Amino acid sequence: MNQLLEYYTIAVNHPNVSGFEHLEMLRVRDKLAQIERTLSPAEKDQLEEADHRLAERANEFYAELARVTDLQHERDQRKTPPSYWWWYLDVLVQAPSIPPHHLEPALASL
Secondary structure, eight states, rough: OHHHHHHHHTTTTTTSSHHHHHHHHHHHHHHHHHGGGGSOOHHHHHHHHHHHHHHHTTTHHHHHTTTTHHHHHHHHHHHOOTTGGGEEEHHHHHOOOOOOHHHHHHHHOO
16 A cells, blocks of 8 residues: 555544644645545545545544644645645634535435
8 A cells, every 4th residue: 555645544543643743644645636646546545535534523633733833824835725625624624514414405406
């Protein structure tokens, strides 16, 4: 398995570690984005599952990150594109959640 993917997969299972470790996780995710096209289908599935875990627990990750940095500042410094959504956990935690059963009628009309 790709070492970056292995690191990221493990990191998203530990939201209560230091925000500095989360910063490293986000940097690793950047590297994965750069090589994503070269990942095997199984690795792409694993990356998607890990991303899902990060998004699901965004509140926990953001709480630790906020102790050590301001994500808006990090995005500005790095000129982070919106496609690198993992740098937008502060925005993600503020977004209203829509219960899945409310999505079904909207999706059916598409």
